[in-house]
Amino acid sequence: MNDLTISLDVHSTTPLYEQIYNYIKNEIQNGGLPFKERLPSSRKLSDYLQVSRTTVNMAYEQLVAEGYLEAVPHRGYFVCDLAGLVHLKPERRSQMKNQEADETNFEFDFSPHGVDLNSFPHNAWRKLSKNLLMEEDKYLFRLGDPQGEPRLRETIADYLHQARGVNAPPERIIVGAGNDFLLLLLCSMFGGGMRIAMESPTYRKAYDLFRNLSNEVRIVEMDESGMCVDQLEQTDAWLAYVMPSHQYPLGTVMPVKRRMQLLSWAASGAGTEKRYIIEDDYDSEFRYKGKPIPALQGYDRDDCVIYIGTFSKSIAPSIRVSYMVLPESLMDLYRQRARGISSTVSRVDQMLIAGFLNEGYYERHLNRMRAVYRGRHDALLAELKAFRGICQVSGENAGVHLLLTFTNGMTEEEAIRRAAERDVRVYGLSGYYVGDARKPFQDTVLLGYANLSEQEIHDALSRLRQAWL
Amino acid sequence: MNDLTISLDVHSTTPLYEQIYNYIKNEIQNGGLPFKERLPSSRKLSDYLQVSRTTVNMAYEQLVAEGYLEAVPHRGYFVCDLAGLVHLKPERRSQMKNQEADETNFEFDFSPHGVDLNSFPHNAWRKLSKNLLMEEDKYLFRLGDPQGEPRLRETIADYLHQARGVNAPPERIIVGAGNDFLLLLLCSMFGGGMRIAMESPTYRKAYDLFRNLSNEVRIVEMDESGMCVDQLEQTDAWLAYVMPSHQYPLGTVMPVKRRMQLLSWAASGAGTEKRYIIEDDYDSEFRYKGKPIPALQGYDRDDCVIYIGTFSKSIAPSIRVSYMVLPESLMDLYRQRARGISSTVSRVDQMLIAGFLNEGYYERHLNRMRAVYRGRHDALLAELKAFRGICQVSGENAGVHLLLTFTNGMTEEEAIRRAAERDVRVYGLSGYYVGDARKPFQDTVLLGYANLSEQEIHDALSRLRQAWL
Numbered sequence: 001m002n003d004l005t006i007s008l009d010v011h012s013t014t015p016l017y018e019q020i021y022n023y024i025k026n027e028i029q030n031g032g033l034p035f036k037e038r039l040p041s042s043r044k045l046s047d048y049l050q051v052s053r054t055t056v057n058m059a060y061e062q063l064v065a066e067g068y069l070e071a072v073p074h075r076g077y078f079v080c081d082l083a084g085l086v087h088l089k090p091e092r093r094s095q096m097k098n099q100e101a102d103e104t105n106f107e108f109d110f111s112p113h114g115v116d117l118n119s120f121p122h123n124a125w126r127k128l129s130k131n132l133l134m135e136e137d138k139y140l141f142r143l144g145d146p147q148g149e150p151r152l153r154e155t156i157a158d159y160l161h162q163a164r165g166v167n168a169p170p171e172r173i174i175v176g177a178g179n180d181f182l183l184l185l186l187c188s189m190f191g192g193g194m195r196i197a198m199e200s201p202t203y204r205k206a207y208d209l210f211r212n213l214s215n216e217v218r219i220v221e222m223d224e225s226g227m228c229v230d231q232l233e234q235t236d237a238w239l240a241y242v243m244p245s246h247q248y249p250l251g252t253v254m255p256v257k258r259r260m261q262l263l264s265w266a267a268s269g270a271g272t273e274k275r276y277i278i279e280d281d282y283d284s285e286f287r288y289k290g291k292p293i294p295a296l297q298g299y300d301r302d303d304c305v306i307y308i309g310t311f312s313k314s315i316a317p318s319i320r321v322s323y324m325v326l327p328e329s330l331m332d333l334y335r336q337r338a339r340g341i342s343s344t345v346s347r348v349d350q351m352l353i354a355g356f357l358n359e360g361y362y363e364r365h366l367n368r369m370r371a372v373y374r375g376r377h378d379a380l381l382a383e384l385k386a387f388r389g390i391c392q393v394s395g396e397n398a399g400v401h402l403l404l405t406f407t408n409g410m411t412e413e414e415a416i417r418r419a420a421e422r423d424v425r426v427y428g429l430s431g432y433y434v435g436d437a438r439k440p441f442q443d444t445v446l447l448g449y450a451n452l453s454e455q456e457i458h459d460a461l462s463r464l465r466q467a468w469l
Numbered sequence: 470m471n472d473l474t475i476s477l478d479v480h481s482t483t484p485l486y487e488q489i490y491n492y493i494k495n496e497i498q499n500g501g502l503p504f505k506e507r508l509p510s511s512r513k514l515s516d517y518l519q520v521s522r523t524t525v526n527m528a529y530e531q532l533v534a535e536g537y538l539e540a541v542p543h544r545g546y547f548v549c550d551l552a553g554l555v556h557l558k559p560e561r562r563s564q565m566k567n568q569e570a571d572e573t574n575f576e577f578d579f580s581p582h583g584v585d586l587n588s589f590p591h592n593a594w595r596k597l598s599k600n601l602l603m604e605e606d607k608y609l610f611r612l613g614d615p616q617g618e619p620r621l622r623e624t625i626a627d628y629l630h631q632a633r634g635v636n637a638p639p640e641r642i643i644v645g646a647g648n649d650f651l652l653l654l655l656c657s658m659f660g661g662g663m664r665i666a667m668e669s670p671t672y673r674k675a676y677d678l679f680r681n682l683s684n685e686v687r688i689v690e691m692d693e694s695g696m697c698v699d700q701l702e703q704t705d706a707w708l709a710y711v712m713p714s715h716q717y718p719l720g721t722v723m724p725v726k727r728r729m730q731l732l733s734w735a736a737s738g739a740g741t742e743k744r745y746i747i748e749d750d751y752d753s754e755f756r757y758k759g760k761p762i763p764a765l766q767g768y769d770r771d772d773c774v775i776y777i778g779t780f781s782k783s784i785a786p787s788i789r790v791s792y793m794v795l796p797e798s799l800m801d802l803y804r805q806r807a808r809g810i811s812s813t814v815s816r817v818d819q820m821l822i823a824g825f826l827n828e829g830y831y832e833r834h835l836n837r838m839r840a841v842y843r844g845r846h847d848a849l850l851a852e853l854k855a856f857r858g859i860c861q862v863s864g865e866n867a868g869v870h871l872l873l874t875f876t877n878g879m880t881e882e883e884a885i886r887r888a889a890e891r892d893v894r895v896y897g898l899s900g901y902y903v904g905d906a907r908k909p910f911q912d913t914v915l916l917g918y919a920n921l922s923e924q925e926i927h928d929a930l931s932r933l934r935q936a937w938l
Contacts, residue, residue: 064840065588065837065840065841066833066836066837066840067836067837067839067840067843068836113612115611117607117610117611118607120607120610125602126602126603129598129602130599130602133594133595133598133599134595138586138587138589140787141586141589141785141786141787141788142584142586142785142786142787143582143781143786143787144787177646177650177789177813177814178810178811178812178813180809180810180811180813181646181650181653181810181813184650184653184654184657184810185653187682188653188678188681188682189681191681191682191683192661192682192683193683204809205809205810208806208809209657209809209810212657212658212660212806212807213656213657213660213661213682213683214660214661214662214682214683312612312811316610316611317610317611317612318609318610318611318612318613318815318816318817319610319815320646320811320812320813320814320815337677337681338681340649340673340674340677340678341647341649341650341653341674341678342647342649342781342789343647343789344646344647344649344650344789344813345646345789346787346788346789346818347787348787349815349818364535367535367536367537368534368535368536370536371533371534371535371536372534374536
């Protein structure tokens with residue numbers, strides 16, 4: 001008993017049994033209680049410490065469960081051999097800087113990847129999270145369906161049908177941690193060797209990802225309606241990657257006529273020559289002019305559109321939940337070649353998103369964000385009138401960025417440099433061109449406005465006037 | 470005013486402003502308040518409803534923020550054109566069954582993929598989650614580092630160093646949503662066309678995944694020490710995928726001598742012929758005999774081991790957090806070809822895991838699970854003595870499953886069928902063989918015990934005695 005000079009603090013928020021547990025555990029780890037040492041009986045220790053036997057027993061049982069003590073029937077508790085146990089002592093090292101990936105040193109940053117987080121519905125999110133955590137149910141911690149939780153897929157199906165005109169039975173939806181992952185999954189299904197048509201400029205990550213996985217990318221030019229289908233037909237591509245609702249980075253909205261042409265191109269392949277369109281609908285939620293155009297997928301009568309969307313743009317970038325709707329004709333391939341890949345989104349996160357949609361928060365959030373972004377969009381357009389003589393605006397009908405093409409001889413590089421001198425960051429278009437196709441826009445910069453308030457837009461534009469005029 | 474016959478419920482938990490908001494929103498959606506209709510002034514409505522003007526104004530402002538109403542200075546509030554707004558009405562459809570991926574109809578299921586969730590530390594998890602949710606900080610919802618949060622990577626580095634002897638600077642750790650995703654990422658780095666040696670039998674998902682992405686798999690035989698390095702040297706493979714701590718499914722623990730041979734094989738490649746070992750350390754946490762063997766990676770002096778581990782086995786399957794430690798020589802390739810792929814794990818989940826480790830919960834959980842699994846392991850081994858005459862036990866020194874090889878002529882198929890007749894599910898080994906290499910074990914079944922209590926093991930084994938003896 002001499003070894004167990006435990007001083008209990010009855011006022012502590014740490015329960016008494018845990019104080020006893022912690023003390024004995026430390027003694028065992030320090031060697032104060034060596035291997036095979038016998039502990040006092042719970043009766044003796046409870047008398048000595050003036051606590052109930054239950055309290056002591058709880059501490060002992062916890063220590064047994066964790067392998068520190070062994071309970072020998074009719075003999076008592078003994079210290080175990082700790083050779084096989086894990087002991088984690090915090091190690092010291094020079095602290096890495098917790099870098100923000102999207103952090104810059106500019107006073108105003110027109111990043112085209114921005115998402116406004118001031119309007120993030122923290123309270124709703126917290127409430128839903130709390131409710132989920134209250135569910136003791138173990139099912140949340142088991143491995144779920146590789147396609148994603150049925151409840152979430154049903155919710156996404158409803159949303160896509162109503163908001164985007166997408167025909168998306170839950171059975172054909174695959175939930176994954178981000179669009180990049182879903183593209184990897186597609187590569188895994190098709191097994192590399194895809195011949196895929198892309199526009200130039202395009203979403204560079206997708207281009208790199210396809211090429212890194214041994215696929216062949218055919219570059220097809222764009223005109224003001226989007227991918228030139230006449231040119232697409234001249235290639236040997238059997239997949240076409242497009243963003244009809246809002247092309248990235250040009251902001252082009254593909255008109256219905258071109259959509260139909262594209263669908264005809266896909267429909268003319270059949271059997272082993274079947275053609276597919278990958279429709280990346282990444283930020284279709286935000287549109288400022290005219291009626292929303294339903295997704296291309298909704299017009300598909302030939303089972304040839306692979307539809308991809310994400311909550312990263314519409315809720316928050318750190319929400320790693322995207323979804324893909326496969327055509328029926330690809331479901332067998334999916335089951336054979338990709339269903340073995342476990343879901344990349346935790347069940348808790350999936351149920352959280354499902355609740356967010358089902359309880360109406362997403363609808364409210366989207367409508368609020370649309371109003372916020374529209375305000376910024378309008379403020380930016382109004383400020384840009386000052387540049388009427390030196391540049392043209394394009395891509396302004398949807399999304400959260402637009403393009404400025406200089407017509408006064410100022411190069412992209414010069415525009416970026418001059419803006420940077422005034423502590424304003426704008427982004428060049430040239431990095432988005434791929435392959436050696438014609439470059440329809442030269443001397444062009446992107447201005448993303450999702451992350452700047454109307455006041456900030458006003459202030460930043462007064463800097464840009466100094467820089468560019 | 471006739472249209473606004475709102476009946477407010479002062480006893481409701483829904484705030485008054487929200488009741489007003491809901492009423493007006495519904496009226497607008499139903500067409501009861503048509504486009505361009507003017508709303509009563511907040512003064513009039515507050516008089517009429519006997520609530521404060523602030524309450525009415527809050528409702529109006531919310532409706533303006535969401536785009537239902539427009540505030541026209543000096544004129545009042547008007548109903549907006551809803552053409553562009555999202556309206557989600559729940560759709561009815563036949564409810565999909567919420568299937569548990571690991572659900573079976575057997576009374577006793579010896580799944581080798583089981584994880585015991587009765588011991589999951591719900592309270593700790595809930596506490597950590599709540600604390601995280603209290604942080605209003607927007608940074609949690611921004612896009613994080615594609616390699617994972619620095620704080621989590623530091624924590625993993627400490628853990629791997631102490632528990633597994635892995636040399637893992639945080640700069641070389643990549644966090645991803647599951648081992649499957651990390652293998653996809655590796656394929657993306659190497660760009661398909663890898664020539665990769667695997668054992669047979671092996672982790673079938675990895676085999677399928679490599680092959681689906683146009684890599685060539687060379688099958689190398691195993692002996693009681695693991696992959697036969699002599700045979701490996703005869704192949705043209707430049708990557709070897711192994712599980713030295715506990716081969717899946719055979720349960721072989723690779724002795725130090727064989728590890729050194731394997732490292733020598735890798736070290737003998739250099740420059741563009743550099744060879745790599747992928748060490749999948751998927752369940753190294755559980756080991757019942759002898760001292761824990763440090764990971765192969767800890768012995769690597771030639772910068773050629775790619776180390777992969779996961780929290781799915783040690784915490785819960787639905788925790789989609791795995792980690793990969795790249796050798797320094799692959800960091801440039803990673804930065805060039807895979808850093809563009811956004812993190813697949815949400816920042817909230819990453820910080821949750823970091824807290825779980827840093828606050829000592831993981832250590833306690835691991836030690837508790839080791840004790841629980843050891844109890845089941847010992848109980849199963851004791852029960853298996855009854856079969857001494859008809860089968861041999863192997864793979865029992867680590868992990869959460871073992872193998873039974875029948876020596877009395879009973880086939881794998883027959884053993885499975887007879888067990889199933891008694892409502893017990895056991896798993897055949899043959900499905901894990903790949904290629905056409907020699908099959909060292911025939912007539913063999915896997916018994917996983919993670920998901921069965923000692924009592925259940927006792928009851929199930931009495932069934933198996935009836936089935937097999």
